[in-house]
Amino acid sequence: MSVIRSVTARFAVTIALAIGAAFHFSIAPPACFACQGEEDVQPDADDATAGAAADDEEHAVSTESLKPDSPLVDPQFLRFEMWDGTVVSGIVSIPAIDVETEFGNLQIPIDRLVDFRPGLVSLPELRAKVEGLVEQLGDREFKTRESAHRELVAMGPMLAGMIPDLDDGGDAERKKHLVKIKEEVEGMLDEDDGEEGVGSQQGISHGDRIQTPDFAIVGKIVQKEFQVKSKIGDLRIMLGDVKRSDRGVIEKSQSLRKTVSVPGTTFFQKKPLSTKIRLSKGDKVTITATGIVQWTNWSQSASPDGLPNQGNWNGISNGALAARIGSDGTVISVGSDHSFRAEKSGVLYLGIAMPDNYVNNAGYRWTGKFKAKIKVEPAN
Structure with missing residues (x-):
């Protein structure tokens, strides 16, 4: 009897779906109230408050x-x-x-x-609170200044977008605190670039x-x-x-395009550039790059394809533009034009190939930058 019920139920569902398709009706999902901890189905990827210039x-x-x-x-x-x-x-x-x-x-x-x-x-109360705390950064009392500083930092990355609009009013003490707060908040944004997703706390x-x-x-x-x-x-x-x-869901696939600058000092051994793009396994990534990086000590200039006949790092020509997915992924040679499929999910980083002994030598100097145009097509 249970088998008959199961077959009957499946038949009924099939008929219902067929009827729905014929008349093109849509079914709204049940509303959710107070669903604390509900996970977003769409990652945030484009505020880019701590990306390139x-x-x-x-x-x-x-x-x-x-x-x-x-x-x-x-x-x-x-x-x-x-x-x-x-x-x-x-x-x-x-x-x-x-x-x-x-x-x-x-x-x-x-x-x-x-x-x-x-x-x-649209958030006048929050704006008033932040402006009040900024005012307290210039207070005569040390405890008041430190308390306001801690409270502003506690707002974390959500404060990032406000910082450029905060006015020190010409007060040296207030200016000193705002510079320090900006550094601390930017540090939090960098920490938020990990494998769990980008921009989870957007400014x-x-x-x-x-x-x-x-x-x-x-x-x-x-x-x-x-x-x-x-x-x-x-x-x-x-x-x-x-x-x-x-909207809770997205109805059709879209591609992503973004352009970033990669300074000549962007090495994977130190700190590669986070593009603020989180890839999913199977996404197709296309990167085209232009620009020149000057290698002062060698009196040479490199295109994104690197320096010819000047050695390599991990099989990639020295001075060439390269990419990496996540904090421990394999470095991929990009050059001036390259397409690849993401073999894993994670944040897309860009950097310049360079041997360790040159990267860690304070006597070497690099100037210039590459401009990389990135296109990401979601996996089907």
Whole structure:
């Protein structure tokens, strides 16, 4: 009898799926309320607050890894991650998010959202708190200054995007603390480049950041609250309580493009450059590079293909551009143009091939840089 029930159930599911395909209907996933610890299905990869110089970056068309097995979702479905760790999801009542930008007002349909992250313009209480702590950095009392310093550092990488906008007011003591705080926060960002994923604690920018499959927008979200129909009933979510919101799934595969600068002193034995791109096993990576690095002691200049007839490091011509996946992956020769499949998952690093005795010799000097254009096509 159990076998008959199983066969019958499978037959019923097959018929239901066939009917669904014929009429093109979609099924919304159940809403989730207070799902603390719920794991994001899409890694963050493009804020790049600690990547290469900003004026050398061309951010990705899409920075998301796509899930071909994602369930169908309602066009109005959104997932909200709150600052207290709570996760709320459901169907929002509005068809689009209104965004004020310096180029005019835009309407972003909910079903075109990848995610959005409120910035300081939508978080007045947080902004006031940070500005108050910065003010205390110049206080006459040593204990007050140190307490404010510790509290700002405790905000961690989320503070990274605010630092450029913080004003020392011409106070030398406040300026000294801000420089030190910046160094400590950047150190946390570097530590966040490990194998567990990149950008898990993204800095808050001044403006609200909205990502679509085609482009990113920075501005101010007009809506201050969202009406959400969740599994437990109708809820009202205030924008100021939202850390991040996304669609929960991504509907189709996208490629990623990014350009970074690789200074002439970027060696794997010391500190390679993190591209802030996390690869998945099987992703196709294409890198094209230009530029010149000058090797002062040798009176020679190297292209990304390296120095001819000047030896090699791990089988790669000295001075050539190379790549590595993760902190312990095999170094891959890149040169001026190379494509490869990621043999493992991890952060993509770039560096310059150079023997240990030259890297660790303080008497050698390198100048110039390479510019590397990276394209990543997700594995099917």
